Amino acid sequence: MPTLTKLYTMQEASEHNSAGDCWVVIDGKVYDVSSYLEEHPGGDDVLLQVTGKDATDEFEDAGHSKTARELMESFFVGELDTSDIPQLEIVSEKQENYIFDLTKQYWAVPLAAIGISVVVTFLYLRKK
Incomplete structure (x- = not known):
């Protein structure tokens, strides 16, 4: 049986914008990185700057390793609903x-x- 993925709007993701409730959007996927803030090698301020936003460019610019990309999947909470994003x-x-x-x-x-x-x-x- 296929797993249903929760869809979030950018508005919903942007509401999670604090150190205690930190979500980021990367490549159309939504991640709850609240529990990872203290462990992030670049420091929590890097994540807090992009919390509640689309952080795809920042993530790609940082040149994350394959291991970091695999670890990121453990924070996956859903996908971005692109139907409300203006083209x-x-x-x-x-x-x-x-x-x-x-x-x-x-x-x-x-x-x-x-x-x-x-x-x-x-x-x-x-x-x-």
Whole structure:
């Protein structure tokens, strides 16, 4: 029989944000690390800074070992319910064209300056 995994919203996870009740979210999984604060090799302040938050980036940046990742599973309490997380908006083609048009404008000024320089030089040399 499959084990049912509890789903938590980010709001629910963020309510567990103290030394006595410390939850972190890493890679969409929710961990209760309250009992691990004193044992954490980096100190409890590292965990307390990210308690009640998504700590995926901080966890990955620290370069945790395979052993640390295995130990982390013992603190697993559930998964993050991603249905309430807003999705990133995809840039529309119209916005992409606008950005491309701006880059064209940056070429206009130097080309105009070069064109004026050529005309002035031509007129100057013609008078000689």
